[in-house]
Every structure is written in C-alpha cells, then in structure tokens.
Amino acid sequence: MNKGQPIGIVAGDSRPDTFVFSVNPSYIPPLYDYVYVELEEVPPGEAEPRKVKVIAQIRSIRRVGIGLSPEHPWPVLKNLSMPHGNDTIVAVAKVLGYKWKERIYYPRRAPPVGSWVYLADDRLLEDFYSVEEERRLWIGYLVSRPTVKAYLDVEGLKRHMAIIAATGAGKTWTSIVLIEELLKKGATVLVLDPHGEYVAIKKSVARLGSEYVNRVIVLKGRKDQEGDILYRVSVVDLSEDELATIAGVPSRATRIRAVIGGAKKVATQLAKLLGKPALAGLKGIRNVIGCAIDAVEIAKSQSRKLEDYTVQFLRQLGLMLGLGDKSEELKMVAADEVFQRGVRRLWLALRKDTEPGYDAIRYIEELRKIGVYGVKQIRVEEFLRPGTVTIFNLAGLRAEVQDHLVYNILTRVFMARVRYIRGLKGETYPYPVIIVMEEAHRFIPPKTVKQTRTREIATVIASEGRKFGVHLIAITQRPSRVDQDVLSQLQSQIVLRIVNPRDQDAVRDAGEQLSQDLLENLPGLNTGEAVVVGPVVPAPIMVRVRDRVLDYSGTDLVLVKEWMQSFEAEKLAKEYAIEAALKLSRILGGTFDTNNLDEALTKLIGKRVKMPTIHEALLILAREHVWASYDELNGVVTGEAGTVEVKVVLQDGLIQCSTCGQKVCAHAVAVVLRAVLDDLLSTPRTEGLWEWWYNDTTRNIED
Ligand SMILES: [Zn+2]
Structure with missing residues (x-):
C-alpha cells in the first residue's frame, strides 16, 4: 500500500480509550498491529489545542458479510459467486496514547467519526516506545512488528x-x-x-x-553439586528452634526438638568456653547428643537424679574431648550456667527413654550431608x-x-x-x-x-x-x-x-x-x-x-544433565520417603519405613496404594510444586500437584483427580504425602480416637 494513505475510517463507536474503524480491504493489517489517528488535543502545560498523533493497537478484527448469513441454505450461498474482498472488515483499536515532549499522555477526546486511520510506521513506534540508550534493556520486538x-x-x-x-x-x-x-x-x-x-x-x-x-x-x-563455591551458614547464628525446623523435625516432635535445642546450647557453650569454634558445628552437636545418650544409659543403672546424670555426662564429654574428668577446663565448663541449662534440657528429654536422642542424631546427620551448615558463614x-x-x-x-x-x-x-x-x-x-x-x-x-x-x-x-x-x-x-x-x-x-x-x-x-x-x-x-x-x-x-544467547537447562535436552537432575530428584524423593515413613508411624501408630510405605498409605487413605504409584508421587514432590490443605472435621485433603487438582477423603478412599478421575493416582498420593510432610494430619479423626479408646479398653479387659 502507499505510504501515508489511510487504511481505514473511524465508524461507529468512538471513545477516548478505544474506537472502531472500517478497514480498507486493499490492505488488512494483522491483529495487534499499530495505527494512529490525528486529533486536536490540549497537551498538559499547553494553552492551545495541538494536532497530535494518537497511537492505537488493533485488538480485534473481523470480516462480516452484509446481507449474508450462515443460516442461508447451502445451494443459495454456493451460487452467489461473491468476489473475494467485498466483505466488510471491522477493527477495534485500543488507544495507547500520544507523545508530547518526551512523555506519553492519554487523550481526553474521542476521535471524530469519519477520521482517517493510518498505519503507524516503524519510526513513529520507535519514538513512541523509546528508552534512553544507557538505560535500555533490549528484550525483543513488537508483536506484529518484528x-x-x-x-x-x-x-x-x-x-x-x-x-x-x-x-x-x-x-x-x-x-x-x-x-x-x-x-x-x-x-x-x-x-x-x-x-x-x-x-x-x-x-x-x-x-x-x-x-x-x-x-x-x-x-x-x-556440597555434592557442581559449582564454584559452597554457600555457608553458621550454625551458631541459628536459633535452636530454627535448627530443628531446618533439620526437618516436625513441630510436634517436642522431645526431639528439645534434644537438639539442649545439645546446641551445650555445644555452643563448649566452643565458647574452650575457645574451639569447631565444637559448635553440627558434628559437635551430634557428639554432644551421643554423650547425653550414653550418660543416661549409665546413670539409669544407678539413680534417676540430675546430679548423677551430670557427673556421667561430664565424664562422657571429657572422653570425647580428650580431657580428664578432673581437668580445670571441664570444671570451668561444669560451672557455667548456660551449659547447665543445656544439660538439664537434655536430661529432661532423655531420662525416660533415649529414642528421641537417636532420632535427633539421624536428623542432624541428614542435615550434615548438605554441607552448607557449618561453623563459619x-x-x-x-x-x-x-x-x-x-x-x-x-x-x-x-x-x-x-x-x-x-x-x-x-x-x-x-x-x-x-x-x-x-x-x-x-x-x-x-x-x-x-x-x-x-x-x-x-x-x-x-x-x-x-x-x-x-x-x-x-x-x-x-x-x-x-x-x-x-x-x-x-x-x-x-x-x-x-x-x-x-x-x-x-x-x-x-x-x-x-x-x-x-x-x-x-x-x-x-x-x-x-x-x-x-x-x-x-x-x-x-x-x-x-x-x-x-x-x-x-x-x-x-x-x-528475542532469541537468547545464553543457555539454560530447560531448553536443550542434554541427556547427561537430564540424568543428573533425575539423580537429584531421586535423592530428594528418598529423603521425602524416609521423612514420610517416620511421620506416618506417628500418625497411624505403627512402625513404617520406606519398604512398607504402601501399607501405611493404604491404611491412611483407605484404598489400596501400590509402591510404583508412591515412587511416582515422591518424584512429583521432588520436581514440582505440590501443596495441600486439610479439613480436619471431614478428613478431606485437598491440594494441587503442579497444575493437577486433587481431593482425597481419608480412610473412605474417595479420590478426585482433575486428570485421572477417581483411581489412586500419583497426584493424589503426592498431595496426601505433602499433607503428611507438612504435619497437617496432626489430629486424628474422631473415629480414630474412638477406635483407639476401644482397643485400649479391650486390651485392659484381656489383661
Ligand atoms: Zn491424577
């Protein structure tokens, strides 16, 4: 088409922010292309009206056959032999504004019906969207105007x-x-x-x-990733609660948390008093827990008093640190008040049984494997x-x-x-x-x-x-x-x-x-x-x-990289499995591990869950965003695995998955696992309580 020739004419509805125009059939612009109309406007700061070019973008375009409708019978339409190009073309343009002294303003007036509509040329658009050279980031091209x-x-x-x-x-x-x-x-x-x-x-x-x-x-x-440097967080800077949470200890596992808290306090004080910063790290904390467990085991055979326990604990510490139990250093440590508080906490958490101590060690060891949490930041x-x-x-x-x-x-x-x-x-x-x-x-x-x-x-x-x-x-x-x-x-x-x-x-x-x-x-x-x-x-x-120059791993399928990622997902899936088994044991009251996770989930959901489905679900958890919420009253878990929506009625085995329907699918299991991992299922259902009460009383009768 000729430059400067109008491509249409404003007809019908015209407003300051949008107008409709009829398109000259000899050139039909594509959707999202840019046009302009000339308008008399008073730009801010000016006294007189000025002629400005109001830029607009085509947001819809349609062709209509006047007097011709799809309801006409086929033989009629077929024999009409209308030449192409005789249809009416109607476009709707959204006003983007006009530029006046380096700024863009919205017009206050609607383009008059009958105004010519012109195609905006590249220079006009470049000027309209221009950004100062030293400030601009080039991200691509205008849609419809490459x-x-x-x-x-x-x-x-x-x-x-x-x-x-x-x-x-x-x-x-x-x-x-x-x-x-x-x-x-x-x-x-x-x-x-x-x-x-x-x-x-x-x-x-x-x-x-x-x-x-x-x-x-x-x-x-x-630490086992490829890369330049390892991020490092100082364990000393973490609060006791923070450490337990990062280690993945559920908020209700109060005794395990107490063990970790007490051990952290003791380890931090030891490091400070003995001038050995390394003792405050995760290894130091783990060793303190080890000493605490041993001390309880030994003290138990004698008495159950805190004093006896403290003596045993100091002896164990002395052995671990290579200090004699009569040494001056150990005496100084024993006299420290914060240290004593830590020891007391350990004793309270472990005196009945030492199981939480072993659990705490497992959690700390898992965290150590990451390698990020140490003594220096x-x-x-x-x-x-x-x-x-x-x-x-x-x-x-x-x-x-x-x-x-x-x-x-x-x-x-x-x-x-x-x-x-x-x-x-x-x-x-x-x-x-x-x-x-x-x-x-x-x-x-x-x-x-x-x-x-x-x-x-x-x-x-x-x-x-x-x-x-x-x-x-x-x-x-x-x-x-x-x-x-x-x-x-x-x-x-x-x-x-x-x-x-x-x-x-x-x-x-x-x-x-x-x-x-x-x-x-x-x-x-x-x-x-x-x-x-x-x-x-x-x-x-x-x-x-625009095309990117740099790579990212989402684009080109590099097999080795894919395998590395699947390797990492597998690793994470395994961690989730261990954690879920631990938590399911508490929720359901039993001993479950990664080998009988299917039994645990079958019991929880109320419908047979197979191992391959669980494995698939764990990988979904490792790779995608999964969330869950729990309606305690009705025992319903709802959530999403990626973009798939899921609803599960626990124990009734009712499942609704937006992709798979009502069968036990990996999405449903992933969402239930998320609920387990997030400790949402803390309160058992009422029936569960009754069951427990019933079993307990019958057991007593049998006794
Ligand atoms: Zn599904």
Whole structure:
C-alpha cells in the first residue's frame, strides 16, 4: 500500500480509550498491529489545542458479510459467486496514547467519526516506545512488528517486577534475556534457582564476549553439586528452634526438638568456653547428643537424679574431648550456667527413654550431608561481585532448607546494602543488587497456604528495597499462589501466556496497570510473546521476546544433565520417603519405613496404594510444586500437584483427580504425602480416637 494513505475510517463507536474503524480491504493489517489517528488535543502545560498523533493497537478484527448469513441454505450461498474482498472488515483499536515532549499522555477526546486511520510506521513506534540508550534493556520486538525493537527501562526495575506465565510459555527464557542485558549494563544479579536451570549460563557466557567469561558465579546450595563455591551458614547464628525446623523435625516432635535445642546450647557453650569454634558445628552437636545418650544409659543403672546424670555426662564429654574428668577446663565448663541449662534440657528429654536422642542424631546427620551448615558463614564479597551474575543452585534440597537458605541469603544481601547506605559498621556491599527469584510461589506463598521464612524478608525488600538498592524480579507460573502483599509491590509485570482463570484474576488484582482488555488477550499469546506493563515501559507494550544467547537447562535436552537432575530428584524423593515413613508411624501408630510405605498409605487413605504409584508421587514432590490443605472435621485433603487438582477423603478412599478421575493416582498420593510432610494430619479423626479408646479398653479387659 502507499505510504501515508489511510487504511481505514473511524465508524461507529468512538471513545477516548478505544474506537472502531472500517478497514480498507486493499490492505488488512494483522491483529495487534499499530495505527494512529490525528486529533486536536490540549497537551498538559499547553494553552492551545495541538494536532497530535494518537497511537492505537488493533485488538480485534473481523470480516462480516452484509446481507449474508450462515443460516442461508447451502445451494443459495454456493451460487452467489461473491468476489473475494467485498466483505466488510471491522477493527477495534485500543488507544495507547500520544507523545508530547518526551512523555506519553492519554487523550481526553474521542476521535471524530469519519477520521482517517493510518498505519503507524516503524519510526513513529520507535519514538513512541523509546528508552534512553544507557538505560535500555533490549528484550525483543513488537508483536506484529518484528522490525521495531522493544526495550525495558532499567530504572523501572527499582520498583520491582514480576514475570508471570504458564509453564512452557517462555518465562525462564525471558528471564535469561533480561540477565544478558543486565550483565551488559554491569549489574550485580543474584539468581535464586530451585531447579538448577540457570547453571548452564556459566558454560555459555563466553558467547556474550570473552570479557564475560569470569562474570558468572555458581553458588552451591549442596556440597555434592557442581559449582564454584559452597554457600555457608553458621550454625551458631541459628536459633535452636530454627535448627530443628531446618533439620526437618516436625513441630510436634517436642522431645526431639528439645534434644537438639539442649545439645546446641551445650555445644555452643563448649566452643565458647574452650575457645574451639569447631565444637559448635553440627558434628559437635551430634557428639554432644551421643554423650547425653550414653550418660543416661549409665546413670539409669544407678539413680534417676540430675546430679548423677551430670557427673556421667561430664565424664562422657571429657572422653570425647580428650580431657580428664578432673581437668580445670571441664570444671570451668561444669560451672557455667548456660551449659547447665543445656544439660538439664537434655536430661529432661532423655531420662525416660533415649529414642528421641537417636532420632535427633539421624536428623542432624541428614542435615550434615548438605554441607552448607557449618561453623563459619560465607562473606558477601565471596558471592556478590559487580557486573557479575551469581546463580544460587538450590536443586536437590528439601523445601524447608531451600526456604531457609533463600531467607538467609536475602537477609545477608539486604542488610549489607542497608549498612552501606546508612554508613553502619559491619559487612557492606557497595552496589545495587537485582534479585531474580524463580518459582516465587515456593518462597512467598500467602500466609494462609504456608508459613515461610522468606516471606518476611521478601515483604521487607518489596516495600523498602528501593531505598537501599535491592530490587526484586519474581518469576512464577502461579501468581494466585504468591502472597498478594508482595505481588502488589512488584509494580512492573511481564505477563506471558496464562490460561488458568484464577491466575488471571491474581494478575489483575495485583496491579491495576494490567487492564481487562490486555488480560483478555493473554490466552491468545504465542510462546515467547508477552504483555509488559508498569514503570519499566513508557506505555503498555506487547513484545515478542528475542532469541537468547545464553543457555539454560530447560531448553536443550542434554541427556547427561537430564540424568543428573533425575539423580537429584531421586535423592530428594528418598529423603521425602524416609521423612514420610517416620511421620506416618506417628500418625497411624505403627512402625513404617520406606519398604512398607504402601501399607501405611493404604491404611491412611483407605484404598489400596501400590509402591510404583508412591515412587511416582515422591518424584512429583521432588520436581514440582505440590501443596495441600486439610479439613480436619471431614478428613478431606485437598491440594494441587503442579497444575493437577486433587481431593482425597481419608480412610473412605474417595479420590478426585482433575486428570485421572477417581483411581489412586500419583497426584493424589503426592498431595496426601505433602499433607503428611507438612504435619497437617496432626489430629486424628474422631473415629480414630474412638477406635483407639476401644482397643485400649479391650486390651485392659484381656489383661
Ligand atoms: Zn491424577
């Protein structure tokens, strides 16, 4: 078509924010293409009306046959022989605004009916969406206009951002493109990576240029991962309760928690009084528990007094530390008040039986295997560097540990920035930091769904981060499962395709920038196409995300990597199995281990559960986001495994799975296991209590 020629004419409904136009059939623009109308407007700060170009985007387009309806009989339609191109084409355009002195404004007037509608050329669009060169992040091209580059304004990231998309719609891809651009700008980026997907960046970073080779750090969240350095948390800095929770001890296992708490107190004091910091670590704590168990066993044969126990305990400690039991050091330790309190706690928890002591050792040993929890914490400067992206690999860790490590690192980074800005003493970091949080729904779920430590610090960063130069990019496929207080603070959003209506609602509720009409377009987006709103863009924009240069493991199927991941998932699945067996033993009253987990679950659910189904369910737990809630009154567990919705009536064996129907499927078992692992099934059902009472009384009668 000729440049400058109108492609349509405003006809019918016309308003300041949207207008309908009839399209010249000789050139029909595609959906989402850009047009403009000329309008007399009074821009802010001006006295007189000016002629401005109001840019609009085509949001719907349809062809109608006037006088011709699909109800006409086929022989009639067939013989009409209408030439193509004689149909009426009606388009609806959404007004984006007009640019006046480097700013974008919404017009206050509706385009008059009869106004010409022109195709917006590339230069007009480039100017409309332009971002200053040193501030721009190139993320792709306009949808329907692959010749116009689309940019984000890095300054807009100060007010945080969310990347939201259904699985497979391209959210990690988008985040990789952003990371590339941030690297080029010299930003400090910290990626929280629960699946280890970003680790592949390291191997491909040379493609950006040789100067980038040393600008990726892989921070290991587990000592047996591949990576550059191991993250380290000091056990001394953890509270006794925190340690027990991270170790995976259920909140109701009060005696095991008491053992761990007492042993930690004793170990910490020993380290302090004897000047041997290593004694305060997990190994030290385990050894203290060992001494406590031995002391109880020996003291039991003599008396059950605390004094006798203390004598035995000191003797055991002396043996462990290589100190004579009459040594000055041991006397000094024995006289310490905090130490005595720890000893007393151990005695109270173990004097009846030592089983909780052995359980506590098992929990501590499991935690030791991770290798992160030691006596020294890592320094911020070891893992954050200017112009460098740090990938915190959290793959293969239990949810409690992931949550704690993310909480810990975010607190460290945030406090380092607060100290720097306020000139306070202590560890500082001199540059702003951008946090990329994958799977944000894992770490910051609504309070009503799950309590996490990360939510506390994420809430602080979302509201105060801007002042201190800590900026959050949260990525999720389940915005309805992210705390609304945090989500609403993420003022920019990149929204790719989302299909779940609940998630669409959550996106709309979170930020008013995303208008209803943009939301309605989301299901129609292709993979890699996104709507961007908020301070990162001059006006809402639809982009096709550009090709990325860097790799991530979600894209190319590298077999060895796949196997590594499956290996890690298997490892995690095994940990879950052990934990579930332990907890099921308590709930059902029996001794279950990983070999008869099927019996335990059959008993709990009330329908035969087979081992292969359990194994599959454990892998779902290890790989996907599974949540559960429990209606105590009716004994109903509801939840989701990934995107599959599940409802199970315990003991009645009634199952409803949105994918598999009513049979015992891995989704249902995964959700029930989640409920078990999260200690939701603490109270037995009323019938259970009666059963217990009945059995107990009959047993007494038989006696
Ligand atoms: Zn299912």
